[in-house]
Amino acid sequence: MKECDFMCNYDLIVVGMGPSSIFLAYELVMKNKAKNVLLIDEGKPVEKRCCPVEKMGECMKCKPFCNITSGFSGAGAFSDGKLSLYNEEDDDIYVGGNLHRYIGVEKTKRLIDYADNVYLKFGADKHLEGIEHKEEIDKLKKKAKKEDINLIGIPIRHLGTEKSHEIYKKIQDFLEENNINMMYETVVEDLIIEENEIKGVRTRKANDTKTEDLFAKKVVLAVGRKGADWLSRMCDKYKIKTEPGAVDIGVRYELKDEVMESVNKYLYEGKFIGRPYPFRDKVRTFCQNPSGFVSEEVYDDNLSLVNGHSYKDKKSTNTNLAILVSHNFKNPFNKPIEYGKNVAKNLNELGNGAILVQRLGDIQRGKRTWQEELDENEVIPTLKSAVPGDITFAIGYRTMTDIIMFINAMDKIIEGFADPHNLLYAPEIKFYSNKVFIDENFETSIKDLYCIGDGGGMTRGLMMASAAGVQMARNIIELEIKEEK
Numbered sequence: 001m002k003e004c005d006f007m008c009n010y011d012l013i014v015v016g017m018g019p020s021s022i023f024l025a026y027e028l029v030m031k032n033k034a035k036n037v038l039l040i041d042e043g044k045p046v047e048k049r050c051c052p053v054e055k056m057g058e059c060m061k062c063k064p065f066c067n068i069t070s071g072f073s074g075a076g077a078f079s080d081g082k083l084s085l086y087n088e089e090d091d092d093i094y095v096g097g098n099l100h101r102y103i104g105v106e107k108t109k110r111l112i113d114y115a116d117n118v119y120l121k122f123g124a125d126k127h128l129e130g131i132e133h134k135e136e137i138d139k140l141k142k143k144a145k146k147e148d149i150n151l152i153g154i155p156i157r158h159l160g161t162e163k164s165h166e167i168y169k170k171i172q173d174f175l176e177e178n179n180i181n182m183m184y185e186t187v188v189e190d191l192i193i194e195e196n197e198i199k200g201v202r203t204r205k206a207n208d209t210k211t212e213d214l215f216a217k218k219v220v221l222a223v224g225r226k227g228a229d230w231l232s233r234m235c236d237k238y239k240i241k242t243e244p245g246a247v248d249i250g251v252r253y254e255l256k257d258e259v260m261e262s263v264n265k266y267l268y269e270g271k272f273i274g275r276p277y278p279f280r281d282k283v284r285t286f287c288q289n290p291s292g293f294v295s296e297e298v299y300d301d302n303l304s305l306v307n308g309h310s311y312k313d314k315k316s317t318n319t320n321l322a323i324l325v326s327h328n329f330k331n332p333f334n335k336p337i338e339y340g341k342n343v344a345k346n347l348n349e350l351g352n353g354a355i356l357v358q359r360l361g362d363i364q365r366g367k368r369t370w371q372e373e374l375d376e377n378e379v380i381p382t383l384k385s386a387v388p389g390d391i392t393f394a395i396g397y398r399t400m401t402d403i404i405m406f407i408n409a410m411d412k413i414i415e416g417f418a419d420p421h422n423l424l425y426a427p428e429i430k431f432y433s434n435k436v437f438i439d440e441n442f443e444t445s446i447k448d449l450y451c452i453g454d455g456g457g458m459t460r461g462l463m464m465a466s467a468a469g470v471q472m473a474r475n476i477i478e479l480e481i482k483e484e485k
Contacts, residue, residue: 043071081159361420
């Protein structure tokens with residue numbers, strides 16, 4: 001790995017080291033165009049990212065940044081590692097984000113194929129979930145349709161949380177061996193913009209106040225959801241053109257494997273989408289983890305959020321999944337991230353800094369959950385540090401109503417989905433920046449400044465982010481060819 005001298009110059013600086021960033025770098029290497037590239041992240045190399053929760057029994061709120069959300073491969077290294085693919089006969093891309101809105105459906109499918117083969121090259125499991133049992137899946141879809149819920153069934157390649165570490169470590173090693181510069185534990189404090197043109201970035205070490213300016217011909221912002229707040233501030237400061245974004249607010253729902261047996265068996269991850277009465281907001285399931293574990297992760301401002309993992313080898317007897325409500329605000333309010341952070345802050349305060357958990361039956365009866373009730377509950381919580389309480393004190397009436405109505409509708413599709421012993425953990429919130437306006441080359445309104453990934457509103461998951469990184473690399477190469485002519 002190259003060491004960078006003060007005031008050094010680069011052909012390309014990429015902010016963030018999530019899947020979109022590392023696949024961008026990978027493609028530049030493969031095309032022999034990775035001459036002088038720098039990736040920057042506030043976290044650590046993948047082998048040094050270790051969450052102490054398993055040993056300590058509770059989240060230690062690691063300083064200066066959470067090892068689950070920061071570092072090489074971003075949150076992907078600690079996710080359950082599901083790669084969402086597509087059905088060849090589909091005329092749209094239903095899962096993963098909006099990349100196809102920029103480059104077309106067929107081109108996106110080919111990029112997904114390419115990225116999938118890269119994962120296989122570095123050791124991903126060749127087995128695909130959700131490609132068999134077509135008849136049973138169709139029956140589930142018809143059953144869901146009767147309840148005004150769409151079931152999206154697509155092939156899934158499951159890496160597994162522990163296997164994700166191994167795969168991303170191999171990719172990290174590959175990039176290092178091919179002279180990609182990687183600067184860890186480094187905060188990008190600011191962008192350097194002159195006369196509406198990017199010049200570089202202002203950085204500092206995570207535990208230092210001294211800043212260093214790094215310059216480049218081009219800069220790509222490839223921040224994930226954790227970087228959405230920072231990206232919003234940069235857009236406001238430099239008047240980078242955006243449109244109103246969204247925030248997904250909801251819960252992590254945990255129930256017995258036996259209830260989800262058909263969905264787990266036939267699909268592995270079912271993506272159910274509905275618009276329940278009376279508000280008709282979009283409510284969806286996300287990140288389903290058969291025999292998985294509920295987890296905690298820490299974001300900026302020391303906010304604790306809930307998530308879920310599933311391993312290849314370690315198993316529980318519960319399935320967990322997110323139930324998320326999309327919040328799209330309109331004038332005069334346009335601060336979705338601040339709204340979501342306030343919800344998370346209030347929930348954290350109710351749990352004295354910990355994740356809150358509540359039984360569905362207690363919500364239905366209008367009461368909080370107590371520890372002695374949780375101890376005797378039929379569904380045994382897999383997040384042992386969660387604090388029993390009342391999440392309805394902090395989640396708004398509209399959001400909570402959406403969640404409960406959705407659960408009731410799902411119970412008619414999957415018997416036992418609304419069992420009173422099922423658990424709701426909060427907060428589960430997915431932050432996205434205001435959607436950054438980009439052109440066909442993914443260039444923002446600032447010259448030579450580009451934006452890809454989850455944080456800027458383009459993608460929503462590992463596979464689509466990886467595919468976007470590949471396309472960004474190809475865009476850069478094409479632009480260089482044009483500039484040379």
